[in-house]
Amino acid sequence: MSAGLNNPDSHEPLTPAMFHVLLALAGEDLHGYAILKEVELRTSGKVKLSTGTLYGIIKRLLADGLIIERRSRPAEADDDERRRYYRLTTQGREVAAAEAERMDELLSVARARNLLKRPRPA
Amino acid sequence: MDATDSRATRFYRALLRLLPFDFRGDFGPEMETVFHEQRKEAARRGGAAGVLRLWWETIVGIFKTAPSEHVAMFAQDAGFALRMMRKNPGFTLAAVLTLGLGIGANSAIFSVVNAVLLKPLPYEHGDRLVTLQQQAPRAGMLRQPFSVAEINDYRSQSHSLDGLVEYHNMNFILLGRSEPERVETGVVSWNYFDVFGVKPLFGRSFRADDEQPGAPAVLMLSYEYWIRSFGGDPTVVNKKFTMNDRVHTVVGVLPPVPQYPDENDVYMPTTACPFRSRPAFIANRQARMMQVFGRMKPGMSVSHSGADLNAVAANLQRAYPNDYPPAIDYSIRTASLEEELTHNARPTMLVLLGAAGFVLLIACANVANLNLARMVRRERELAVRAALGAGRVRMFRQLLTESSLLALIGGGLGLLFSWGALDLLVNFATRFTPRAREIHLDSTVLLFTLAVAVLTSVLSGTAPALAARDTVVDGLKEGSAQSTIGIGRRRMRSLLIVAQVAVSFLLLIGAGLMLRSFQKLQRVDPGFQPENVLTMQIGLDFTKYNTNDKQRAFFENFLEKVQAQSGVKSAAASMMIPLTNNMQMPGDFQIEGQAPVPGQALPVADFRVVSESYFDTLHVPVLDGRAFTRIDRPESPLVAVVNHAAARHFWGEQEAVGKRFSLDSGKTWTQIVGVVGDVKQYGLDKDAVDEIYMPLAQSPLLDAIVVVKTTVEPMSVARGIIELLYAVDPNQPAARVRSMEQVRAESVAAPRLTSNLLSIFALLALTIAATGIGGVMALAVGQRRHEIGVRMAVGARPGEILRMILGQGMALAGVGIVLGLIGAFALTRLLQTLLFEVGPTDLLTFVGVAIVLSAATLLACYVPARRAARVDPIIALRVE
DSSP: OOGGGGOGGGSOOOOHHHHHHHHHHHHSOEEHHHHHHHHHHHTTTSOOOOHHHHHHHHHHHHHTTSEEEOSSOOOGGGOOTTOOEEEEOHHHHHHHHHHHHHHHHHHHHHHHTTOSSSOOOO | OOHHHHHHHHHHHHHHTTSOHHHHHHHHHHHHHHHHHHHHHHHHHHHHHHHHHHHHHHHHHHHHHHHHHHHHHHHHHHHHHHHHHHHOHHHHHHHHHHHHHHHHHHHHHHHHHIIIIISOOSSTTGGGEEEEEEEEGGGTEEEEOBOHHHHHHHHHHOSSEEEEEEEEEEEEEEESSSSOEEEEEEEEOTTHHHHHTOOOSEEOOOOGGGGSTTOOOEEEEOHHHHHHHHTTOGGGTTOEEEETTEEEEEEEEOOSOOOOSSOOSEEEEGGGOHHHHOHHHHHOTTOOOBEEEEEEOTTOOHHHHHHHHHHHHHHHHHHOTTTSOGGGOOEEEEEEHHHHHHTTTHHHHHHHHHHHHHHHHHHHHHHHHHHHHHHHHHHHHHHHHHHTTOOHHHHHHHHHHHHHHHHHHHHHHHHHHHHHHHHHHHHHHHTTOGGGGGOOOOHHHHHHHHHHHHHHHHHHHHHHHHHHHHHHHHHHHHOOTTOOOOHHHHHHHHHHHHHHHHHHHHHHHHHHHHHHHHHHHHHSOOSSOOTTEEEEEEEOOTTTSOSHHHHHHHHHHHHHHHHHSTTEEEEEEESOOTTOOSOOOEEEOEETTOOOOTTSOOOEEEEEEEOTTHHHHTTOOEEEEOOOOTTOOTTSOOEEEEEHHHHHHHHTTSOOTTOEEESSTTSSOEEEEEEEOOOOOSOTTSOOOOEEEEETTTSOOSEEEEEEEESSOGGGGHHHHHHHHHHHOTTOOOEEEEEHHHHHHHHTHHHHHHHHHHHHHHHHHHHHHHHHHHHHHHHHHHHTHHHHHHHHHTTOOHHHHHHHHHHHHHHHHHHHHHHHHHHHHHHGGGGGGGOSSOOTTOHHHHHHHHHHHHHHHHHHHHHHHHHHHTOOHHHHHHHO
16 A cells, blocks of 8 residues: 555545545445435435445445444444444545545636636635 | 345345455445345335336446456455565576476467468468379379370369469579579469469569560569568569570569468569470470469369369370370379468477477476475465455465466566577478468467466466465464475375376477487488588579580580589589489389380389489499490480389399380380499488489480589588589579588488477476476475484484485386376377387387486485485474
């Protein structure tokens, strides 16, 4: 793994799908199906991840240390033992934030060039 | 779960199988759960259409994820494997080198097999081309060429061919360059290249009007001659050159295609040949000089075409009973051109490919053994990895990745080896087939090499990977790098050693038989002395030397000058020299006192024309009577000399000297004045044929080989003799200037190169096997130090230890040799066609090889055995 891990900015670029997964986990720890639902909901159904894509991303994020598998499990009633819950690490949060800022900068450029119809509410 | 559910789950699981094993292990069950929930929701919200859409997205997703996951997994394994390889440079080097040699041998030989035996002929209509030969076995004629009348008959009467073209070879003299140059010329039908489907590289092919009598002289250059003499200059088209007495225009350049039956420099239409154009020649049905090639109509088979052409042959027999008497058994032999071009090469190439395959097997066994040996030292690493949760499949794959990397690097090295050997291979294959020029390292060879590398990695990696199973368990249990290896694995290693010895034995036997055969060939008495003889071919300009007197005068004048040259003992001219095959002149004759029986074939012998000092120059012994002398002049009685075989064959117990025969049905008679020894005319491995020699003085020659016996190194007088030639006629070139020793060496080049190649393979095998057996014994000694220490502590002497280790090594070798012996008895029969006067189970070879192999393994075992004998019991026991 590269030394760049410690520096969120120098991290390998995130794919949009990876960013979505990080965003989904930024709120709370989720299991696989919940991540899918969350992404779908937040993008109004525009982004639908398949199981293959999702777990390819999860494997990569786990390997890069951006997420971890949570040890503690939810209350009995909600739990399905085959489910695993994932949590954003500090590192993951930094990478997601860096990505968001990068996008924000791009957006300001786009706004300055009048490419966006209306400015986003601050 | 209802039936739909379980079907869906089963299908989803099958889909997951596309993902790497580890990935499935990590996420499979979870993915199943998620998919189950997705499916429920899709059904609830979108019904059947929703479920279908989900399936589609899921399948696409898996197909997109699987390849990148596999690549990632391989990259990870490969990275680890590379680190392991760097950590063990000795092992890596040994394995890569062994595999490189093994794979290299295969891709090299395959590049030949591919070009010569597998690829279709590089002519557009290659698969439809056939060669035609007339045969009359009862008249001793097996591969007769055709006369003009016959060509016309077969062309007009055959139904199976849509093209029939002729070919013969002659030579022209190219003038106007620094020295006159003999130009080998193929004289062909105007549509020769169209029928073959060969398009010129530059310029055009011949046209029908080029072949009209009186048409301007044109020629096409062969690719090789164009490169050699014109440096590949495309502007050569339309240039004019003086050949003999005429100006010829270059109309085209041929692409690099195999030339058969001769390698020619240029091609001309049939009207360029003055002999072929003579009305008397055209009218004479017996004037057979041309080879014939046919192109079958599409969909026609060689056997169909053969039947059709034999129907034409039957027509000819009916129409011209005098030319084709029933007694001679006249027929047409049709063979595919591809077969004709490659049948000489096939047995040798297949034997070599087999041998290369064996070398690879040995290399694989050896690397497998190296791997097994290394596994002992890796027990702890593998055990730790297993303890950390690496599954068996994961470890299996890790080990296979390591062996694949070794094999791939070995394959790369092998390609380098075969690339380096390419020129040698082309040179080698040229002895067998005109297709040698097609040998390249093309994509087929690359693919083959890759396939061999993959096979190699499986062969050399599976055994150790399987052995890793016990390792995982044993390694942790005993927690020691010195634990005795499992019985299964030891057995596997012994088995691999036995296999290596057995296969080495086979290869050594093959090489040994070829060497013995070559040795016998070298010892064959050729019937003449090749030492200190210079030869050169002088083809006279047929337009200038157009009478018998001029031809005779030229050679007599020239030979006289050569004889007077210092360093020259004697000089002669001959139609052909021994051990070559460039000119055959079989002919039938009538023996005086044996009236020809109607319907029965006349006796046939090979006729040669030689000048008076020929037998003296080559030291062919005169057994009876005399050789030709100065008294044999054109106007004196016709005389001949026969060889021993002909004398015995045709005149039996009677003395041949003094007997007469006729070449023209009794009009004139030729008297035999001497009998000379038999000469190996067509090769050391061929029996002498019946020969009748005629004196040059009475049968002049246009194209002769001058032989010069020298008192000094023959090539050292060559230049002086060529200067003499220019002094006689400055426009007369000499070609193929070489010593008779060279001629002799070239005549056995094919078996020599084959036995050399087989020997290289066998030595390679022997080295690999011997180092392999030595390495295994060394490892065994290392592992048994403790045991050896105990033995010595209780009184075993070093000599006994030495014998014990040697005995164990030799026991393995012994089993291998016995198995190899059995294999050799079964397989050497395949070599039979390549052997000369050596049986495929030649006792001497078998015993010799057994001794060599035993000695090599003994030597290989001796080093570790001596180390074992020197074990200090105190140190060995203390270590434990």
